[in-house]
Amino acid sequence: AQSVAQPEDQVNVAEGNPLTVKCTYSVSGNPYLFWYVQYPNRGLQFLLKYITGDNLVKGSYGFEAEFNKSQTSFHLKKPSALVSDSALYFCAVRLGSSNTGKLIFGQGTTLQVKP
Amino acid sequence: NAGVMQNPRHLVRRRGQEARLRCSPMKGHSHVYWYRQLPEEGLKFMVYLQKENIIDESGMPKERFSAEFPKEGPSILRIQQVVRGDSAAYFCASSAGTGDFQPQHFGDGTRLSIL
Numbered sequence: 001a002q003s004v005a006q007p008e009d010q011v012n013v014a015e016g017n018p019l020t021v022k023c024t025y026s027v028s029g030n031p032y033l034f035w036y037v038q039y040p041n042r043g044l045q046f047l048l049k050y051i052t053g054d055n056l057v058k059g060s061y062g063f064e065a066e067f068n069k070s071q072t073s074f075h076l077k078k079p080s081a082l083v084s085d086s087a088l089y090f091c092a093v094r095l096g097s098s099n100t101g102k103l104i105f106g107q108g109t110t111l112q113v114k115p
Numbered sequence: 116n117a118g119v120m121q122n123p124r125h126l127v128r129r130r131g132q133e134a135r136l137r138c139s140p141m142k143g144h145s146h147v148y149w150y151r152q153l154p155e156e157g158l159k160f161m162v163y164l165q166k167e168n169i170i171d172e173s174g175m176p177k178e179r180f181s182a183e184f185p186k187e188g189p190s191i192l193r194i195q196q197v198v199r200g201d202s203a204a205y206f207c208a209s210s211a212g213t214g215d216f217q218p219q220h221f222g223d224g225t226r227l228s229i230l
Contacts, residue, residue: 034218041224043119043121043208043222044158044208046218046219046220101148101163102148102160102163102171102173103148103150103158103160106157107156108157
């Protein structure tokens with residue numbers, strides 16, 4: 001069965017410092033991987049995706065993520081955090097061979113960036 | 116260029132009543148997904164629809180829940196005889212397709228409260 005794990009409920013970083021939000025996945029087959037961000041009382045906003053090709057993908061708002069097949073990970077990173085990055089972050093996976101497109105989400109990680 | 120529109124944003128129902136949640140996809144999108152987010156949890160897939168067809172309803176409870184996406188008008192998620200456990204945020208997402216890895220775009224959700 002497909003699954004996504006975000007091992008940290010919360011990540012705290014100081015503004016200006018680099019941030020990492022961790023994600024590992026389990027699928028049988030080629031994964032399509034996504035990161036979304038959710039602000040309070042809002043829907044999810046797409047940040048970036050990995051389908052194939054370069055393991056380092058760049059997305060919106062200066063975020064990037066690195067796909068590591070051997071570690072089945074897709075950690076979200078940003079070189080310099082902003083207070084406005086504080087939000088709830090979700091990693092999601094879709095089976096590449098699936099024709100339904102449904103996403104399996106992790107539990108979410110709250111990012112707190114302090115001034 | 117309107118995004119995914121969901122209404123109402125908040126819905127309060129008493130136990131035993133019916134809840135109807137509406138979703139208008141982004142312009143040009145013919146694929147609609149419904150997800151449910153329980154408090155302190157990630158999003159769980161419920162159903163995937165294309166115009167007039169249910170493609171995947173593997174995440175939807177067998178009883179009391181139904182979904183449709185008619186040829187004209189919004190997609191509707193209908194919950195009959197609501198119970199307290201139905202209290203959650205329900206998110207709709209749309210995409211232009213699944214074959215070319217289009218990301219799903221989310222609405223701001225309907226927060227359903229059962230008294």
